[in-house]
Structure formats: structure tokens, C-alpha cells
Amino acid sequence: MSKSSLPDYVNPRRLANQGMSLEGEISADSFKRIAEVATITGQSVQVKLKFFSDEENFRVISGSIDMDVDLDCQRCLTPVSVKVESQFEVAIVATDESARNIPNHYEPVIVEEDTLDLVPLIEEELLLALPMHAYHNDCEVQMSYGDAEDVAEVEETTPNPFQVLANLKVGKTKN
Ligand SMILES: [Zn+2]
Numbered sequence: 001m002s003k004s005s006l007p008d009y010v011n012p013r014r015l016a017n018q019g020m021s022l023e024g025e026i027s028a029d030s031f032k033r034i035a036e037v038a039t040i041t042g043q044s045v046q047v048k049l050k051f052f053s054d055e056e057n058f059r060v061i062s063g064s065i066d067m068d069v070d071l072d073c074q075r076c077l078t079p080v081s082v083k084v085e086s087q088f089e090v091a092i093v094a095t096d097e098s099a100r101n102i103p104n105h106y107e108p109v110i111v112e113e114d115t116l117d118l119v120p121l122i123e124e125e126l127l128l129a130l131p132m133h134a135y136h137n138d139c140e141v142q143m144s145y146g147d148a149e150d151v152a153e154v155e156e157t158t159p160n161p162f163q164v165l166a167n168l169k170v171g172k173t174k175n
Contacts, residue, residue, distance in 0.1 A: 006047055012092050012109075012116045015051035016059035022049045030119045034126055038069040041081065047122055058102060059092040061109070067126055071134035080136050086129035090121070 006024040015022070025044035034040060046066040053059050065086040070079040091106035093099045099108035109121060 006049075006118060008119065009115050009117055011114045012051060012061060012111055013059055013114065016053050016061070016092065018051070019053075020051050022051075023047070026119060026122060031123050031126070033123055034067075034069070034130070037127075038071050038082075038130060039079070041068045041070055045122065045126070047118075049118075056103070058106065060089055060106065061092065061121075062089045063087070063122075063125065065122060065126060065129075069130070071131070073136050073139055074133045075135055075139045078136075080134045080139075082131060082134050084126060084129050084131075086125045088125045088128075092116075 004024040006022055006026055010022070024047060026047055027044050028040040028042060031040060031045070048064045050062040051059070052062070063086070065084075067084045067086075069082050069084060071082050072078070073080040089106050090109040091102040092111050093102060093108045094110070094112055096110065099110060102108055109116070
């Protein structure tokens with residue numbers, strides 16, 4: 001299957017009513033906020049979105065996104081390649097107030113009219129999935145100085161469970 005671009009805007013309620021899926025790419029240039037903290041190494045980010053209505057009639061977008069980035073290794077300060085994989089489920093709501101009534105396992109996304117701008121949603125999820133600290137698996141600084149204790153201290157300052165998850169994923173990354 002050839003790679004296609006995702007549309008910038010969708011009508012998420014209609015797609016959910018129809019049970020549609022979208023799969024495609026978003027150009028790496030679209031993600032200005034990510035560019036401030038990481039270097040996206042691919043031309044694009046791979047996105048899969050499923051739109052559906054759940055059994056309680058919440059309209060939901062279930063997504064999975066893959067992105068390759070370079071981050072600064074916190075030991076040697078040279079780039080380390082990291083694969084960021086984000087899985088998320090958001091419920092489409094019309095107002096702040098209805099956002100408070102959705103089940104806990106969803107994040108809300110507020111869509112007042114019929115149009116959802118996909119890039120900000122995707123970028124927000126990628127920022128959540130981005131590890132705060134990245135290290136080479138075989139970093140030479142670590143091998144020279146064995147500074148595992150320093151690392152432990154750094155990681156204690158990481159309260160966000162998304163980041164803990166992301167760090168686990170980083171650990172699996174071949175570099
Ligand atoms: Zn390193």
C-alpha cells in the first residue's frame with residue numbers, strides 16, 4: 001500500500017458514526033513544538049486513527065503514532081536515536097463541562113463544531129510520549145565512569161507515568 005498523507009482537518013463525529021479508520025503520514029515539518037525539544041529524523045510521522053462510537057455512545061478516536069527522533073543523550077550530550085510510539089484514546093466532547101463526564105480511560109478532545117485539526121492532537125500525544133531523558137544503550141561515558149547513581153537521581157525527578165513508559169520503550173530501542 002502506498003503511503004498517503006492524512007487530511008489536515010476531519011469531521012470526527014461523522015467518521016465515528018461511520019466507524020472509519022484513517023492511516024497515513026503527517027509531514028515532520030508540521031510539528032513546530034516537537035522541533036523545539038527534539039529533532040524528527042524521518043520525513044514524516046506515521047499515524048493510524050480509528051473513529052468509533054463505544055457502547056456508551058461516546059465518540060472515540062483510538063490512535064497509534066510512530067515517530068523517530070534524535071534527542072541529546074544525557075550522559076555524553078551527543079544525539080541518540082529514539083523511536084517514540086504513542087497509543088491513545090480520546091473521547092470527542094463539545095464543551096469543557098462534558099469533558100468532565102467522560103470515563104477515566106479516555107482523554108477529552110473538545111470539538112465544538114464539526115472540524116478537528118489533526119496536527120495539534122497528534123503533536124500533543126507525541127509530546128506526552130516523548131521521553132524526558134534519553135541515553136545511549138552503550139554510552140561510552142557510562143562505561144568509563146559507571147555513573148549509574150547519577151542517573152538514578154535524575155530519574156527520580158520524573159513523575160509523569162507517560163514518561164516512565166516512554167523511558168521503558170527507549171530502553172528497548174536499538175541504537
Ligand atoms: Zn551517550
